[in-house]
Amino acid sequence: MAIKIRKEDALNYHMQNQPGKIEVVPTKSLSSQLDLALAYSPGVAEPCKEIEKNKDDSYKYTAKGNLVGVISNGTAVLGLGNIGADASKPVMEGKGVLFKKFAGIDVFDIEINEEDPDKFIEIVKSLEPTFGGINLEDIKAPESFKIEQELRDKMNIPVMHDDQHGTAIISASALLNALEIIDKKIDEIKIVVNGAGAAAIACAKLYIALGASKKNIIMCDSKGVLNKKRTNLDETKAEFASDTELDTLQEAIKGADLFLGLSVGDILQPEDIKAMAKDPIVFALANPNPEISYNVAMDTRDDIIMATGRSDHPNQVNNVLGFPYIFRGALDVRATSINEEMKLAAVHAIADLAKQAVPELVNKAYGDNKIQFGKEYLIPKPLDPRLITTISPAVAKAAMDSGVARISINDWDKYHVELQQRIGIDEKLMSRVISRAKKDPQRVVFAEAHDLKILKAAQVLQDEKIAFPILLGNRTAIQQLIEEHQLDLQECTIIDTAEESEKVEKYAQAYYEKRNRKGVTLYEAKKLMRERNMFGSMMVENDEADALISGLTKDYPKTILPALQIIGMEPQVKRVAGMYIIANKKGTFFFADTTVNVDPTPEELVDIIGMTARGVKFFDIEPRIAVLSYSNFGSSKGTIPAKTKKAVELAKQKFPDLIIDGDIQANVAVNTEIQKSNYPFSSLAEKGANTLIFPNLASGNIAYKLLMEIGGAEAIGPILLGMNKPVHILQLGSSIREIVNMAAIAVVDAQSYHKNHPTT
Numbered sequence: 001m002a003i004k005i006r007k008e009d010a011l012n013y014h015m016q017n018q019p020g021k022i023e024v025v026p027t028k029s030l031s032s033q034l035d036l037a038l039a040y041s042p043g044v045a046e047p048c049k050e051i052e053k054n055k056d057d058s059y060k061y062t063a064k065g066n067l068v069g070v071i072s073n074g075t076a077v078l079g080l081g082n083i084g085a086d087a088s089k090p091v092m093e094g095k096g097v098l099f100k101k102f103a104g105i106d107v108f109d110i111e112i113n114e115e116d117p118d119k120f121i122e123i124v125k126s127l128e129p130t131f132g133g134i135n136l137e138d139i140k141a142p143e144s145f146k147i148e149q150e151l152r153d154k155m156n157i158p159v160m161h162d163d164q165h166g167t168a169i170i171s172a173s174a175l176l177n178a179l180e181i182i183d184k185k186i187d188e189i190k191i192v193v194n195g196a197g198a199a200a201i202a203c204a205k206l207y208i209a210l211g212a213s214k215k216n217i218i219m220c221d222s223k224g225v226l227n228k229k230r231t232n233l234d235e236t237k238a239e240f241a242s243d244t245e246l247d248t249l250q251e252a253i254k255g256a257d258l259f260l261g262l263s264v265g266d267i268l269q270p271e272d273i274k275a276m277a278k279d280p281i282v283f284a285l286a287n288p289n290p291e292i293s294y295n296v297a298m299d300t301r302d303d304i305i306m307a308t309g310r311s312d313h314p315n316q317v318n319n320v321l322g323f324p325y326i327f328r329g330a331l332d333v334r335a336t337s338i339n340e341e342m343k344l345a346a347v348h349a350i351a352d353l354a355k356q357a358v359p360e361l362v363n364k365a366y367g368d369n370k371i372q373f374g375k376e377y378l379i380p381k382p383l384d385p386r387l388i389t390t391i392s393p394a395v396a397k398a399a400m401d402s403g404v405a406r407i408s409i410n411d412w413d414k415y416h417v418e419l420q421q422r423i424g425i426d427e428k429l430m431s432r433v434i435s436r437a438k439k440d441p442q443r444v445v446f447a448e449a450h451d452l453k454i455l456k457a458a459q460v461l462q463d464e465k466i467a468f469p470i471l472l473g474n475r476t477a478i479q480q481l482i483e484e485h486q487l488d489l490q491e492c493t494i495i496d497t498a499e500e501s502e503k504v505e506k507y508a509q510a511y512y513e514k515r516n517r518k519g520v521t522l523y524e525a526k527k528l529m530r531e532r533n534m535f536g537s538m539m540v541e542n543d544e545a546d547a548l549i550s551g552l553t554k555d556y557p558k559t560i561l562p563a564l565q566i567i568g569m570e571p572q573v574k575r576v577a578g579m580y581i582i583a584n585k586k587g588t589f590f591f592a593d594t595t596v597n598v599d600p601t602p603e604e605l606v607d608i609i610g611m612t613a614r615g616v617k618f619f620d621i622e623p624r625i626a627v628l629s630y631s632n633f634g635s636s637k638g639t640i641p642a643k644t645k646k647a648v649e650l651a652k653q654k655f656p657d658l659i660i661d662g663d664i665q666a667n668v669a670v671n672t673e674i675q676k677s678n679y680p681f682s683s684l685a686e687k688g689a690n691t692l693i694f695p696n697l698a699s700g701n702i703a704y705k706l707l708m709e710i711g712g713a714e715a716i717g718p719i720l721l722g723m724n725k726p727v728h729i730l731q732l733g734s735s736i737r738e739i740v741n742m743a744a745i746a747v748v749d750a751q752s753y754h755k756n757h758p759t760t
Helices: 007-015 033-039 045-053 055-061 085-103 117-125 143-154 162-182 198-209 270-274 294-300 323-332 340-354 360-366 387-401 412-423 429-439 452-463 475-484 501-518 522-528 532-541 556-566 602-618 639-654 666-670 672-678 697-709 736-756
Strands: 067-072 106-111 133-136 159-161 191-194 217-221 258-261 281-284 305-308 442-446 467-472 493-495 547-550 577-584 587-592 624-628 659-664 691-693 714-721 727-729
Touching: 045 055, 067 085, 085 106, 085 323, 085 387, 117 143, 133 143, 133 162, 133 323, 143 159, 143 162, 143 198, 159 162, 159 323, 162 198, 162 281, 162 305, 162 323, 162 340, 191 198, 198 217, 198 340, 270 294, 281 294, 294 305, 323 340, 323 387, 323 412, 340 387, 360 429, 387 412, 429 736, 442 452, 442 532, 442 736, 452 467, 452 475, 452 736, 467 532, 467 736, 475 493, 501 522, 501 532, 501 556, 532 547, 532 556, 547 736, 556 727, 577 602, 577 697, 587 602, 587 697, 602 624, 602 639, 602 691, 602 714, 602 736, 624 639, 624 666, 639 659, 659 666, 666 672, 666 691, 697 714, 714 727, 714 736, 727 736
Parallel strands: 067 106, 067 133, 133 159, 191 217, 191 258, 258 281, 281 305, 442 467, 442 547, 467 493, 547 727, 587 691, 624 659, 624 691
Antiparallel strands: 577 587, 577 714
């Protein structure tokens, strides 16, 4: 599915809060005069003197070892062409974000206003003291070949032009697996490449390194087949000029085993696919429109194996499967280059990973329990958490074996753990949730559709097909906001309770029957039912919506009460609870109860522990639970230590399989070093807690709000636990992104509900 991007949304995204997508964040304390003196003058002189004596100590005392330069002159920006260095900066910042998200690598993006390749080379070469590696990006061919090759020869750090090698590595992995499935040998297949730019040349060269025969490769550009009759070929194209009389792509593709497209959309016709050999492989990688559409190609032949660059079809050839992890492995052994051995190691690692059993969390993320090696799964999914621990070690080992590594990794198990810690193994949690939601969108009713944030979030949910938004509110006001802000919400249902007399009567009667012995008259029920939280709750209760979201503009207690009265709690649940997901550089943590229970008893804490454990497992994470106090295992006396100690004892009896401990202080719960030194008996000493149960509402509420405002943590929630049907309450003033995240969680919650209640 191609995501619909609006100009206003894209511009607002880049300018909101702080312009751009990146910032520099200090990694050391700067809170005192001593800190400043150590960080700068006079203390900084000491590491300077050490590096002067030994340049490699820059890896010891500076960020160089985890810093990549993303460098471009903006001459070949994907889909935009030669837009210049200044205009390329948003793209380079974006590449930096991907490095950080997927591999924990820091980036400085550098846009160089220079098109002369020799001058460009000298500028980049002079930056070697700054970086541990160089990622060249969006530089036009044929200059890009010269630039990369000379920089590789002249620099002693890894240099890679990702536009060339990223696509080559990922498509080569797909090719190896496709050939295995159809039982063809790479040295025997006929290959037709359409497009003769940097990526196409790199793909052809890598396929040859894997065993393909150069004489079996026919390459085409916009003027036709590169053959020796043509006199206008530059040096790089001339290398792939065939000794053939063929002139057109249509002539060349007859009998081909593989078509590789890195050109323009819709250049192939069904007749061209029919003319290919038995079991044809078609890699149509033009974006956003492939050389032939996926559906047309698949309808043309039953024996076809196909890959595209699009996320809405199987076998997406996506560079993010490669470059973050390749650089990660190269940096971690201080490689002097990224050589052919390292690229081939990445190819085989990616190909081999696709043959392994797919983890359940990946199946859930993509909403497909049938993901397994085959024609529709040649390469791993981008959200597979095993990519970093599969590709990076393979690349690092290849660097060591080929002699370009300056340090060695001896404990590979320890290295695997370090890789997970660099990005946080749960870093992609919301990405997985959103992908899972997209597989089966549900009807989400928003009770505050009069608010512009809700409408903008609905736009995202509609465009990305995460949910089917239902907008509750005054129809005229909603349509006025839609028109004023140029939104396109035609696919969304708008419901104005003032226009729903018949439904209000029906809902009021049902509400009256539920509450008539709790002081509610039929007259009051009819009056209340025009209130949107009441109406929305009744829609969910009557299966006319799958989930309810509210709370953006109202206090939490006022928002939750109608849902509790109408939908109620799960059977055997005595109370609901609120859980926040708190994400920062140290990982992902779950906080409960942060929104509902004011001062729970030990027995009530046990209920909260059970609901929270289920809530954490909902995100495919094993909970490690700490019940928090101001005491550590009886070190202090008082009501709270006694309560939390009792709750832990009861919880261990009720949930013997849970990893749980307490009473324990918050810092100790997450600090394994303190626990190992002082409390080695703790069940949390080995890995630390990821789920924190607070002794009362005040402590939980204060903790998450301080982390958000002062600690810079991202908070997702509150996620309401224990409701009979999906209801989620936004925190007051949530951002558009937070609303979208909550809606995605609500969709997955609804999916789970329907799975467990198939008759509803």
